[in-house]
Amino acid sequence: MIYFDNAATSWPKPPGVAEAMLRFLNQVGANPGRSGHRLSIEAGRIVYQTREALAELFNVGDPLRIVFGSNATEALNLALRGYLRPGDHVITSSMEHNSVMRPLRALARPSAGRQAIALTVVPCSPQGFLDPADLEAAIRPETAMIVLNHASNVCGSLLPVREAGAIARRHGCLLLVDAAQTAGAYPLDVKADQIDLLAFTGHKALGGPMGTGGLAIGERVEIERLEPLKQGGTGSLSERQEQPDFVPDKYESGTANGVGLAGLGAGVRWVLDQGVQAIRRYEVGLTRRLIEGLANIPGVTVYGGLDAARQTATVAFNFAGLLPSDVGLRLDEEYDIMCRVGLHCAPAAHETLGTFPQGAVRLSLGALNTAAEVDTAVQAVAKLI
Numbered sequence: 001m002i003y004f005d006n007a008a009t010s011w012p013k014p015p016g017v018a019e020a021m022l023r024f025l026n027q028v029g030a031n032p033g034r035s036g037h038r039l040s041i042e043a044g045r046i047v048y049q050t051r052e053a054l055a056e057l058f059n060v061g062d063p064l065r066i067v068f069g070s071n072a073t074e075a076l077n078l079a080l081r082g083y084l085r086p087g088d089h090v091i092t093s094s095m096e097h098n099s100v101m102r103p104l105r106a107l108a109r110p111s112a113g114r115q116a117i118a119l120t121v122v123p124c125s126p127q128g129f130l131d132p133a134d135l136e137a138a139i140r141p142e143t144a145m146i147v148l149n150h151a152s153n154v155c156g157s158l159l160p161v162r163e164a165g166a167i168a169r170r171h172g173c174l175l176l177v178d179a180a181q182t183a184g185a186y187p188l189d190v191k192a193d194q195i196d197l198l199a200f201t202g203h204k205a206l207g208g209p210m211g212t213g214g215l216a217i218g219e220r221v222e223i224e225r226l227e228p229l230k231q232g233g234t235g236s237l238s239e240r241q242e243q244p245d246f247v248p249d250k251y252e253s254g255t256a257n258g259v260g261l262a263g264l265g266a267g268v269r270w271v272l273d274q275g276v277q278a279i280r281r282y283e284v285g286l287t288r289r290l291i292e293g294l295a296n297i298p299g300v301t302v303y304g305g306l307d308a309a310r311q312t313a314t315v316a317f318n319f320a321g322l323l324p325s326d327v328g329l330r331l332d333e334e335y336d337i338m339c340r341v342g343l344h345c346a347p348a349a350h351e352t353l354g355t356f357p358q359g360a361v362r363l364s365l366g367a368l369n370t371a372a373e374v375d376t377a378v379q380a381v382a383k384l385i
């Protein structure tokens, strides 16, 4: 069986992830950061080590500015709903996932007694790329935030995050990056890239389990302005009825996903041990092989820039006359290849690529896939067609 659905969730997980989760369940088990006994302290230590590993991977100075939540969607909602105020202007791209588009569309809709935010969606090219000049041209005096996908979950195209960081600095607004598709697969440095808010998910290239993710909050973001999505128990300042006003407790109410964060820590440490540059190089090789193999099949259209250096290991294609859903079903049933078809929760991206409403077939690779698997999949697609 070949698993090419890593852009949805990576699988299998790196060595050590399941073991770290089992160890937490069987030998630690207690509530992190709540009680003073040794098991609780050990649980808190494991959660903190995961924060440290992520801070190292993203070059975040203070691990406490990594705030955990259940996935990238929650982190993006925290950044958008927590930071934006009525009347703010936000710029995003036409390649965004619905986890950015839907909260922004909701905030841009005036409701009774509440002024909306203003939203500009900058169009990307039909290959899924964004021209930084178009981004800068959309800036207004009241622009509070630029929100960008680091890489498309549909065709893998990389967006110009570093240039966007420089634009945000020049114009005094924040840059929020949705790194769901790149965290763990592509080098990310919040300082060099001038990223103010970085939303990541644990269950994709970071190698962790579902139910993990978070937001890295840069030094330019005022904690006083960023409101939490929820309030509740934090284990700190228990004598107070008001929410703590410091990181990470302001944003982390309720018992943490200790088992999940133990697994995420092991996943991130695996990424750090391999080296994200080495993972990237390996995936570029696989991606190049896959793009070339698919593009050489007569009648197949591969979407994106057809350049592995400008995208992640996610490749989308179609064959005229065949429905993506039929291709996906037959790849699964007849060839044991797992992929994802349709619109991938990103209708705007598919409109940009010209694949709306039918969608496309998406093969997404990970660091644990092999060149032999790529060759088998290309042969399967050729035979099927």
Ligand SMILES: Cc1ncc(COP(=O)(O)O)c(C=O)c1O
Pocket: 007, 008, 071, 072, 073, 074, 097, 099, 149, 151, 152, 153, 178, 180, 181, 201, 202, 213
């Ligand atoms: C680009 C992008 N953003 C956000 C998300 C949401 O991630 P999660 O499901 O972890 O909330 C995904 C998930 O596929 C994604 O691909």
